[in-house]
Amino acid sequence: MKIDITDYNTNVTPTWCPGCGNFNIHLALKKALVELKKSPSEVVFSFDIGCNGNGGDKIDGFRVKGLHGRAIPLAVGAHLANRKMSVIASIGDGGCLHEGIDHLIHAVRSNYDITLLIHNNQNFALTTGQITSTTIEGKEMYAFPKGKTEGNINIGELVLSLEPSFYARGYSGDIVQLTEIIKQGVKHKGFSVIEIMQLCPTYNKESNHEFFNGRISKIEKNSDIKKARSYVSNKNKLYTGIIYCNSKIKDYYSKLENRKGKKTELVNEVRNYSIKNILAD
Ligand SMILES: Cc1ncc(C[n+]2csc(CCOP(=O)(O)OP(=O)(O)O)c2C)c(N)n1
Numbered sequence: 001m002k003i004d005i006t007d008y009n010t011n012v013t014p015t016w017c018p019g020c021g022n023f024n025i026h027l028a029l030k031k032a033l034v035e036l037k038k039s040p041s042e043v044v045f046s047f048d049i050g051c052n053g054n055g056g057d058k059i060d061g062f063r064v065k066g067l068h069g070r071a072i073p074l075a076v077g078a079h080l081a082n083r084k085m086s087v088i089a090s091i092g093d094g095g096c097l098h099e100g101i102d103h104l105i106h107a108v109r110s111n112y113d114i115t116l117l118i119h120n121n122q123n124f125a126l127t128t129g130q131i132t133s134t135t136i137e138g139k140e141m142y143a144f145p146k147g148k149t150e151g152n153i154n155i156g157e158l159v160l161s162l163e164p165s166f167y168a169r170g171y172s173g174d175i176v177q178l179t180e181i182i183k184q185g186v187k188h189k190g191f192s193v194i195e196i197m198q199l200c201p202t203y204n205k206e207s208n209h210e211f212f213n214g215r216i217s218k219i220e221k222n223s224d225i226k227k228a229r230s231y232v233s234n235k236n237k238l239y240t241g242i243i244y245c246n247s248k249i250k251d252y253y254s255k256l257e258n259r260k261g262k263k264t265e266l267v268n269e270v271r272n273y274s275i276k277n278i279l280a281d
């Protein structure tokens, strides 16, 4: 059966602001899945809360929406239950680096075979623009008129410190490259972290097209950790592409002794149990 991008459309009208990077991210995501010949019935999307999470009703497929910061554990559960599905989690910089930072750290370390899209618009956007760990230092924000008190978290440096198997960076203003990155991430057997520098013209006017176009430098695919570290810590350039890929690290499920030789997925092994007697007690 031929898969078309319209197969992923829903009849929900987007409410994102004009110029929001989420439009292009969704387009790139749909294009990537179509080019990988995946139909919506083969994909599970786990959405977080936030403007990024509002994309949950704008793409077809199996969809779950988690509590703020919890898109990752839901995605992990869906993946471990049935590895025949491609599982993609979407989360914002707020959800991922504040409430959900523990999930990010452990998912990288465990190397579950799922893909994570971090929509980094450098603020808590849905709640009208508060500071996050990636907000430009000194920038006036809602409730912080003089800027934030803490320094930034560099997502690339954090992820690379955790022995990842895949870390890439894309830009919402470059659909072609972002589509390719998402395709590579989905194909990679392990936890694929894709940070997407996302335009938010409403609360983050400083990080606009001019800002990114003047700094972005594209690379193809790198597997040298030292080079990867130099890419993400560069203060003048913003490198995009597959910043680091190590396919030798086994994914979580492959390392489970009790699953060795099993032909079934966990979802096939679930049986019905009556809890009537327990409830009666
Ligand atoms: C546990 C919890 N804390 C706070 C909120 C309020 N809240 C909802 S959306 C949001 C902002 C999300 O920011 P981010 O994750 O960066 O996503 P964006 O809106 O920028 O896409 C916040 C703080 C919540 N719903 N749940």
Ligand code: SF4
Pocket (backbone or CB within 6 Å): 015, 016, 017, 019, 020, 021, 022, 051, 052, 121, 125, 126, 199, 200, 201, 202, 203
């Ligand atoms: S507030 Fe920012 S992230 Fe949210 S919809 Fe508007 S432009 Fe997009």
Ligand SMILES: [Mg+2]
Pocket (backbone or CB within 6 Å): 050, 092, 093, 094, 119, 120, 121, 122, 123, 124, 125
């Ligand atoms: Mg955000």
